[in-house]
Amino acid sequence: MPLTIRDLPKEKYVLPGNAACPGCPETMGLRYVGMALGHRAILVIPAGCTSILQGLMPGNGLSFPIINVAFASADAVASGVAAAKRLLGEDAVAVVWAGDGGTADIGFATLSGAAERDEDVIHICVDNEAYMNTGIQRSSQTPLGAWTTTTWRGKREPKKNMPLIMISHGIPYVATASIAYPIDFIEKLRKATSIRGFKYIHLHAPCPTGWRFDPSETVEIARLAIETGLWVLFEAERGRVTISPFSRPYADRSRRKPIVEYLKRQGRFREVTDELVRELEREVDEYWGLLLKLSEQKVQ
Ligand SMILES: Cc1ncc(C[n+]2csc(CCOP(=O)(O)OP(=O)(O)O)c2C)c(N)n1
Ligand code: SF4
Ligand SMILES: [Mg+2]
Secondary structure, eight states: OOOOOOGGGOOOOOOOTOOOOOOOOHHHHHHHHHHHHHEEEEEEEESSSSHHHSSSSSSOSSOOEEEEEEEGGGGHHHHHHHHHHHTOOOOOOOEEEEEEEIIIIEEEEEEEEHHHOOOOEEEEEEESBBTTHHHHHHHTTTTOOOOTTBBOOOOOOOOOHHHHHHHTOOEEEEEEEEEEEEEEEEHOOOOOSSSSEEEEEEOOOOOOHHTTTTTTHHHHHHHHHHTTTOOOEEEETTTTTEEEEGGGGSSSSSGOOOOOHTTTTOGGGOOOOOHHHHHHHHHHHHHHHHHHHHHHHHOO
8 A cells, every 4th residue: 555644644743943044954854753753763963954953952943853963974974873773773763964065075985984884774864955043055965057145147067866876875865856746755764774784865855945935835845846857756776776656747748847947936947047957857858768768768
């Protein structure tokens, strides 16, 4: 039986009154982590919006057990948590919850090291496509053309492809997810707990504050990323890719919404040109072509 919203536990791990902005995608993602893993999750969190919104003792905004760490140590600390849990026979899941900066840039060395050692850890990259906590600076996950406070005229480089980089580490499980599709994310998290070794999940997380859209539109913007084919939901088990059901229709290019529908809803793409749209379309086609080759799936 497929999982439905009614099957999910009611216990709350994200508490009211926390310091997140309205419409924050990180609190949404954490809520789903709570639903998927419950009290088994031990979160290792480097600096970022989550470490701020969790608050200071005794005013906690999150009720997970959390270890706050320096960027460069997150996956090394989680490797230690995994070893302790094995030695003590605890039924716990070592989870790194890190932003795109903490994952793809500042924390990448220990992420790559822990993946190469195949530590029994789940690394979740909550990707809001910039360093939001310190004032919306660009990261390697900021897409081509996007405004940030360090790319005033739009970023000139494309988004670094982290899921493909993690697949090439040869780890047992890589998946992409979106805060607009909670059941898909929860199922992937639960599957990850059943697999021994290093698991990487990249969660697309539109941020109203940094992307310049109304806080009531977070889920809509996240959904548009899927419907335009810009963000693709998939799983890769030992490198073999399966496109997830919500993304499957968009393997067919003609079913994708125009990319401009996604861009025009966000102030960070205010200066977008036709040339940029064409370049993004080219990137999307190329990425889909590669994923479909890896999946050996026929275009429907
Ligand atoms: C080694 C180091 N460099 C820089 C900082 C400052 N810093 C704190 S949070 C942050 C940005 C984090 O961005 P991201 O990981 O994307 O998380 P977000 O705030 O977007 O959730 C930076 C640069 C730091 N704490 N440590
Ligand atoms: S800046 Fe974005 S990610 Fe950070 S707390 Fe605000 S809405 Fe959430
Ligand atoms: Mg970020």
